[in-house]
Amino acid sequence: DKHSSHPERVVVDKLLGGLLAPGFDEESCISRYQSSLCRRISPHKPSSYLASKLRKYEELHKRCGPHTESYNRTLEELSSSHVNGTADCNYVVWTPANGLGNRIISTASSFLYALLTNRVLLVDLGTDMANVFCEPFPNTSWLLPMDFPLSNQFYGLRSGNAQSYGQLLKNNNMNISTVSQPPPFLYLYLSFNNDEYDKLFYKDQNQGFLQNVPWLILKSDQYFAPYLFLIPSFQQELDKLFPDKETVFHHLVRYLFHPSNQAWGLITRFYQSYLASADQRIGLQVRVFNRKASPIKVVLEQILGCFQKEKLLPQVDEEKHIAPPSKNRTSRAVTIASLYPEYYESIKNVYWMRPTVNGDVIGVYQPSHEEAQQFGNNIHNIKAWAEINILSLSDVLVTSSWSTFGYVAQGLGGLKPWILYVPTGGQSNDQPCPRAMSMEPCFHFPPNYYQNSSTRRRLDTVSPAPHIRQCEDASTGIKLV
Template sequence: MTSYEKVRSNGAWISSRPVKILLLIFLLGPPFLLICIETIVEQRGRELTSTILDKLSFDSLSSSNKSITTSSNETITSSSTSSSNVTTKNNVSSEDDCPCYSRCEQDSLRRPSRIHSLPPALSTALAAYERMHSSCYHSRDLSKAIQAPDPNDPCRYLVFLQDGKFGLGNHILSLLSAFVYSLLTNRMLLVDTRNHIPELFCEPFRNSSWLLPPDFPYDRLLLAPMLADGLKQKFRHGSTVHLMLLSQQTPQEQLFFCPDTQTRLEKVRWIGWSSNQYYVPRFFTFPRFWRPLVSLFPDVSLTFTHLSRYLILPQNPVWEKIRRYHFAYSSLVQGKAVGVQIRRRENAEFHEPTYRRTMQCLVENGLVPSVSESGHDIPADKGQHQSRKNRTKVFVTSLQSRYYEELRNTYINKPTVDGSLVRVHTMSHDEVESQSYEQVRNALAEMWLLSLSDELVTSSWSTFGYVAQGLGALRPYILNIKGDFGKDGLPACSLGQSIEPCNQFPFSSVCERNETADLEHSEWIKAHIRPCQDEPSGIQLIQD
């Protein structure tokens, strides 16, 4: 066998048949690549496809981008090309220059209109926060700090506690809320390492770590007094409290939203944060927080976008998977990219009315072309012209693979009325939510891939969709697929009023209702906070 009949990929020899495919790819160009990919997926399985895509994507990226430039002092900047704490100019990172690839490369995958610089005030605040975090992290043993508190310790702490009952979307929304609260109250944010966070996300803070040590005594937080009990004990200086800010709360837990409670929490050294909600919109209603928040986020509709692109950057193995799929299915073929996320809370099984409503949403809003129900092809000259001119790439995420299969088969078996080409792709379909590492890794990759779309369709009430829209700075088309929607009289989907996720359960305490509101603050709330479209009792940030 001659040398050109073999290809080395990740240290393993691949048989000569895939080599012939690779040679044809290089000869015939990118369109043939996608045809080959689909054929391989069907005939040889996903494992071989992933190997070939790895070879193609990384070789191509490496050959065209030889180096990466990072800022000399790794400080947070308000660069026009990045919203992270490292400024980059090229697409490929090295471990030495940028240990977290996604921090340096994320903007290279986005369209220029989707890149948003950090506001100067936020950039300054994050730099100061990182200095505080580093100082507290390096000057004490965290396990000892909670077991034997030092009354002279100037640091205060907030520990994000994960609850295995909730999905990744809920965890991300809650994590960002915990970070904003930590930023506003000058607390060192630390995260529970007993679940998947260390494997999913890069360390966000320069010269520090948000990971608790392996011997950290979590029981000190889990068994700490709840909010109401802490208030009765008058929160002795250096005390510990466990906040339960879930979607279901008792009136005692809702005391968190009282201004007096916030004043008294300043004495608490350690806060355990258990939540499944996105409380950032709610923080804008706090009299003591709204002015600082407006300064940090002058365009409030980009609040989640800035936070997520700073805090939830995927670890390198996850990022490589994101980059590989994006390169294979999006970058090589020009055209509109449409992300579709389908999730029904009532039932995870395939639901025919949901599929029909999804297709109706896509077609009626011009996201995909309609198909010829007669099955007859359009004239060849028109079809060839349009297929070269208009191409649509649809990326589908759902626990149920049948939604993807039905959409793909529709565009395989029937011609489009305008002759344009539609390609439908998916990455995973686990059928059942398990919270295994493999599943949450795929979920994070899919959130990022959806966020790189030109247009996005999400499911009502889905925190998974909330993360994707906020991360991508996209106003989504929200599928109206809750409950028995055949009788709701609603359109198939509605264009979202904001990029921001919904705070589904904002709650309101008696103490707030009895307070006299500041007129300027009240007018600001009327202009920038509205009920959510998919949950009328929830609230959402709006930029006029």
């Protein structure tokens, strides 16, 4: 599986099966057309309907993008108390919440919502995500202009905001038809801790009203895309866009998120040094949310138990000092992504002190150990983004339960990961890392409208649609399969 010896792959899969538009300036974003050099070829082709929808979207974005005539006209609406109907472009403004993984999955969901509702997606990347990504749409920008009038209110946006859609519904006894004049903007608060009023966004009967609001300012840290598949008025279009429901995020994330040249430098230098010549690449993400509840020793036992049970890495030979001579030794490169160094130190030591039972040569690497999640630091985010991408280059990927960081890696790579259950009870267990059903991220906190409330039937026995299941790692969550 040595991709580096096939230079023609670049030409063949440069546009990822029609997902990407040609014609971008290649130098300004080298990763856009070159990621296929390092990554496994995806067996999942986007539907031609999705490709043509994206080309149409790109036209729309170019026409409505920042500082265009249409943009300026729609901006003027913000200073009136209700919509005056002269605008020809509608927008979703995405604002950040939580870590990079959370941000990427919520942006992808927001973009899907924009596609379905004919809106233009603008993003507020602030300074801490500067230089992390390239522009996704040709000949325009997705960056919300710095002088956007409402920007200084985004930070404090939460449930109960007077200008939020939830609040509007609450004030009108949940009956949106009594609101005669749509406002020029509304906040959609869709983060994990949104309240019952915010969640009314997901009710199909409310979508028609939202169509008349030119500016929707959205804050979410969730992958809410699966729920869009449960809104009847979107279903037909979604079926055409994504005949294969498991590929939604795989396509959206590869379409939207290209590493900046600075991030691509980190990715390719790591790749060339440690991965390019390995026969097999194994990615291991160790995300420990609570270090006290999950002692290092127990997490390590769980990881080693995972390798053994799922046969992802060979055992070491406790009897011998030297592996028997062999002509064809398989070399495996294990890349560990974690905020902490201890898992790497120990696993590296396991494979340094003893030979493997079958003579395989195991290299163990960790790009960084940042110790703590940082906010407001773009270099920290560039490293995190580089590591997500490095994990996505794996042949075999082990992610950590509940981690959106891992979700993004699996989506980019088109990989069905083994999900490492990071134990919190002081003990490893005998199901350390079951295989995921699909490569889709989990929507951790969906509204539960789809559940039959009289019986409160559990999602693991009844699913609201054939392609929606309870997540493996979050019993409250749903995912596409």
